[in-house]
Amino acid sequence: MPETTTLEKVVIRFAGDSGDGMQLTGTEFTKAAAIAGNDISTFPDFPAEIRAPAGSLAGVSGFQLHFSSSEIHTPGDAPDVLVVMNPAALRTNIDDLVDGGLLIINSGTFSDGNVKKAGYETNPLESPLLDKYRVHIIDISKLTLAALEDTDLSTKEKGRSKNFFALGLLFWMYSRDPEVEISNIKGKFGRKPRLADANIKVFKAGFNYGENAEVFQDIYRVESAKFKPGVYRNITGNEAISLGLLTAAHLADKQLFYSGYPITPASSILHYISRYKNYGALTFQAEDEIAAVGAAIGGAYAGALAVTASSGPGIALKGEGLGLAMITEVPMIVVSVQRGGPSTGLPTKTEQADLLQAMFGRNGESPLPILAAKTPGDCFYCAIEAARIATKYMVPVILLTDGYLANGAEPWRLPDVNALPTMPVTYRTDPEGYQVYGRDADTLARDWVIPGTPGLEHRIGGLEKDFHSGNVSYDPSNHERMTRIRAEKVDRVSNDMGPLDLVGDEEGDVLIVGWGGTFGALRQAAEILHNEGKRVSHVHLRYIHPLNPRLEPLLGRFEKVLVPELNMGQLSMVLRARFLIDIKGLNKIQGQPFKVREIVDAVRRILSSDSARTEARTHA
Amino acid sequence: MTAAAKKSQTQNTSGNGKLAIKLNKKDFESDQDVRWCPGCGDYAILATVQRTLATIGVKREDTVFVSGIGCSSRFPYYMNTYGFHSIHGRAPAIATGVKVARPDLSVWVITGDGDGLSIGGNHLMHALRRNVDLKILLFNNQIYGLTKGQYSPTSLLGTKAPSTPLGSIDHPVNPLLFAIGSNATFVARVGDTDAKLFMDVLNRAHAHKGAALIEILQNCPVFNDGVWNEVTEKKHKTARQLVLKQGKPLIFGKNKELGIRMKSSFYPEVVEVGDGPGQVPESELLIHDEKAPSTYAHMLTLMQHPEFPIPVGVFRSHEKTAYDDLATAQIASATEIQGKGDLKKLLYSGMTWEVGPDGVSH
Missing domain, CATH: 3.40.50.970 (Thiamin diphosphate (ThDP)-binding fold, Pyr/PP domains)
Incomplete structure (x- = not known):
């Protein structure tokens, strides 16, 4: 009987051909992790082609899932477990797997043709390159067909269920309740009972394989994470x-x-x-x-x-x-x-x-x-x-x-x-003194008049309009006045802004400034560094324009400002232009999110070059 | 607010349903100076539209004119209704949004041959085939006026213009053929100064539930003066225009002496009507049918001077449910079948789980 080991967090990646159902497999495993109370974060990564040529490198589709008993912000830098359904998936993903990681390979697809399509000279299953991982070579294709032997599905139809074998196996390995998935399958394939039955059979076969094959030394458990009370x-x-x-x-x-x-x-x-x-x-x-x-x-x-x-x-x-x-x-x-x-x-x-x-x-x-x-x-x-x-x-x-x-x-x-606070919207209906571009004194918003309102018929359009009446105006100073007030109105949006989204102290050595979907990686990196006692903080901008007025003073209270972005430095450019300060960019343009390690390393480099400089100065 | 607006508002609010709201042309005139060139055909079009709207039974506040870019697209500024002068070619798209969001409004689109058939051809096609309840007035003067006289997509082959000093080398698009090809449910043509026919057609278009396209043969006195003269001038009109009338034979000419007959080979031909030698009895002429399959209207759109008279009036008018009605109906039937949506239920739909006060899930 294998031992149950409790882990804090696990990163699993499913990879296969774009027709192999990897997105579904990942989504289903995610549901189970969520039900078990783990914190989760997922990263589906698939090709643009709906069905790239089968077995090709371009056709590999992946789904990465990070689940944990503690709070997490990202889908994980590198998988601890990699499930590959064909040679191409092995080739494109193997370098990401952590050393000593668990590698589950569907050997049923490793025909000479597929091996060659993936760009391997020889069958990689016999390669010493796999030695640094804990490898399980399973002919999932064959076991799937065997599980469906007594059904009247065609061989092709049977083959489609093989992702559920992998899913069943992982359910066993991570101590998930199989009944949850069985009812999910019934719900999802409710209108196609033959497919539902087949998927359940194969799912169970995968689960039982784990239990009976006696090739796995360990099963794992990831406990529930602590969440704020509520419905999720x-x-x-x-x-x-x-x-x-x-x-x-x-x-x-x-x-x-x-x-x-x-x-x-x-x-x-x-x-x-x-x-x-x-x-x-x-x-x-x-x-x-x-x-x-x-x-x-x-x-x-x-x-x-x-x-x-x-x-x-x-x-x-x-x-x-x-x-x-x-x-x-x-x-x-x-x-x-x-x-x-x-x-x-x-x-x-x-x-x-x-x-x-x-x-x-x-x-x-x-x-x-x-x-x-x-x-x-x-x-x-x-x-x-x-x-x-x-x-x-x-x-x-x-x-x-x-x-x-x-x-x-x-x-x-x-x-x-x-x-949630209501958002009352009022339309003007009073014709008395109506000016098409008359404005609210605080917000500078013009009155909202909708068609159907009697006595307020008016015309708007793309030509510049008079500051008050809204009639077409080519007057030079009116254009400048209108241009400036439109910009001023947008600037006033900042009047409603609350505190910044900041972790760490309000002054220090490095301030990481981010925006958008990089939040998880930046926040986690900042927390790691902060917990090490580094004077590092992270502010994440919700408002790109106008900027939160609290940002400028904050920037001034840090020795260095690092702006990591998945571009060539666009927010950096805006902040430099706006505040005339030095910004260090960390830029990645690979179509992939940041890894936490990349951010941590970048901050460490800044800290060490700073301290090196300080030392040099002291010795001089 | 203009005095006229105040007056009509008083009438609107005091009404108990019995008091008729009497509007006149002036009620639809905005306070803006009209700035088209002297002699522009747009003046006549504007006057006829204002006069017609005053009698059509629509309230000013419920009327929206949406236009694109070009000379004709300044039109909304001169109408004392709601108006939106938008961007080049996009009026049908914007008007679609207005109509779908507010089916209670009467929505009109003002466009031209460049705006509607060149840069905005795609939007026009889709508004027509969707059958959005829009009244689309396409001012066709076969030229780009506002940008100073380049040939347009309706200019005849060989048109000499600043951008084509040696003559244009592209074949023109036929606006009504385009509309028929897009399966438009209402297709008509009038001359800019033919106020009586134009009013009839506007009334018909307004009564039609669905997309209505009216091609207006409009004169540009500056860049393309007289381009339609051969068919729109008073002295030529009766001889060269075929006024389409539902259920009536295709007859034209000063004394109604000419008609259109279909040869067995599906070619129309002009014939003399009468019982004399070489003449054709009226019973052999084609009878105008607005509801006929589109091949008939298609044939009409191809009739051009001088081989044929140019047809004017309503080419085609047939019923098909309007897009905006279908959009509204879908919401109504979804609400009836699924019940009025409960936002909380929607948010809580799918797989949910509750975390208790201890922070661990149950």
Whole structure:
């Protein structure tokens, strides 16, 4: 009987062909970890092609899951356990596995052809390169067929269940309750009972294999993590955005109008919201990105809470429309789910290289409020905050997320809907003294008048307008006045900002400044360093524009400022320009998130070069 | 607010449903100076639209004009309704958003041959095929006026313009053929100064539930003066225009002496109508049918001067559920079947688990 070892945290990666069902396997294991009360963080990593040629390196799809009995922020730097379903998956993932890590290989796919396709000269299963890992070579393909021997499924259909063998095995290995999965499978494949039965059979076969094969020395247990009391669910960023937008419409007592055009990785927002028809949500799949922003402008003008979302190439196409929404001061939300660029770039990979596009991707002086979500769950609150700013200040708001947040999942403590502050939106109906560009003294927002209001008929448009009447104006000083007041209005968004999201002391040697989906890695790195007694803090920006007024004084209280970004230094550029201070960038442009180690190392380098310099100075 | 606006507001609010709201053309005129070139066909179009809206039974506050960019797109500034002068080519998309979000509004799109058929061709096609309840007025003057006279997508082959000193080498798009090809449910054509027919067509378009496209043959006196003269001038009109009337034979000419007959080979031909030698009895002429399959309307769109008279009036009008109605109906039926959504339930849907006060899950 194997011993049960208790572990604090484990990182597992499932890797296989894009047709092997690795995303499903990962998602299912995630659910089990969540139910068992672990803290979790996931990182699905898949190719842009729906089905790249079978067995090819380009077709490898992976899903990494980090689960723990303590609080975690990232999907983990390197897997402790790697499950590979074919030679290509072995080749593309093996270097990431920690030394001594557990490697489970489906040997059934290691035909000469597949081995060659993966670029191996000889069969890697016989290679000494695998010696540094704890390797389990199992013919999962064959065992799957055997488990389904007495079913009437075709060989091809049977083969499709093999991911459930791997899942069953891991359930056994990590002491998960198999009944949870069996009921999940029944739910998921409810309409296809033959497939449900097959998957359950294979899942059980995998589980029993672990129990009976007597090849595994250990089974593991990862205890529940301590969570804040409450009700939890798993959530991805795009789900959270969708729920956040619907909630915002509810809080503002407005109809949600969402228009979008299919684009990775933003499409699923459209999928989610189109399921909310019975909540009154209108969705419009437009003919292109331009029409999507156009329809959103029309919807907003007509009085809906209008939203469009896209990713870099689509945001580029929406640029002209955003300029129109900006000059006409129409409240709406644009979500930019960033991916690797430029052009089509790396559609399924993550990057943060569209910050400057959000800042400056329009003609003329057209600053807009820009928010960035830090975690999948934070997407919910950022969507609400974007709606609040848009309707309060009569302005289009850009919300930045990224592919990593959009697809990654984490446990999310559900909010008390009744406790969320309402967002009253008022429309002007009084014709007395109405000026189209008359403004609120505090927010500088113009009055919101929606069509259908008698006596307030007026015209707006993309031409510059008179400061008061809103009539077309080519007056030189009026243009300057209008340009400045539009910018001033956006700057006033900072009046509502609370304290910064800071961990560590308010002064010290190194301040890590981050934004967006890198939050987990940066926060964890800062905590590690802080716990070592290093004078290191981390501030994560929710507001990219305007910046939180508390940031500038904070920057001045640190010897060094490090800005890690998944781009070539876009926030660094903004901060340098804005505050005229020295910034050290840590930049990674690989379509992959930061590893905690990369951040820790970068900070250590700064600290050691500093102390070296101080020493040199002392000795001189 | 203008005096007229105040007046009509008083009438609106004092109404008990019995008091008729009487509006006139002036009620639809904004306080802005109209700034088109002297002699521009847009003046006549504006006047006819204002006059028609005053009698059409729609409230000013419930009317929205959305335009793109170009000379014609300044139109909303001159209408005392809600108006949105947007960006080049995108008016159909913006108007779609307005109409879908607010089906109670009467939404009009003002566009031109460049705006609607070049930069915005894609949006126009999709608004038409979706059958969004928009009234689209396409001012066709076969030229880019606002940018100073470049040839447009409706300019004839060989058009000499600043960008084509040797003549244009691209074949023009036929706006109504484009509309028929997009399966538009209401397609019509009028001349800019033909106020009577234009009012009829506007009334018909307004009554039509769905996308309506009206091509207006509009004169640009500065860059393309007289481009439609051969068919729109008073002295030529009766001889060269075929006024389409539902259920009536295709007859034209000063004395209704000419008609259109279909040859067996599916080619239309112009024939003399009468009982004399070489003449064709009226019974053999084509009968105009707005609801006929689109091949018929397609044929009409191809008829051009001088081989044929140019058809004006309503080419096609058939019923199909409007996009905005379907969008509203989907929400209604989802609400009926699934019940009105409860936000809390939605948030708590899927797999959830509760963590007790001890911080460990149950």
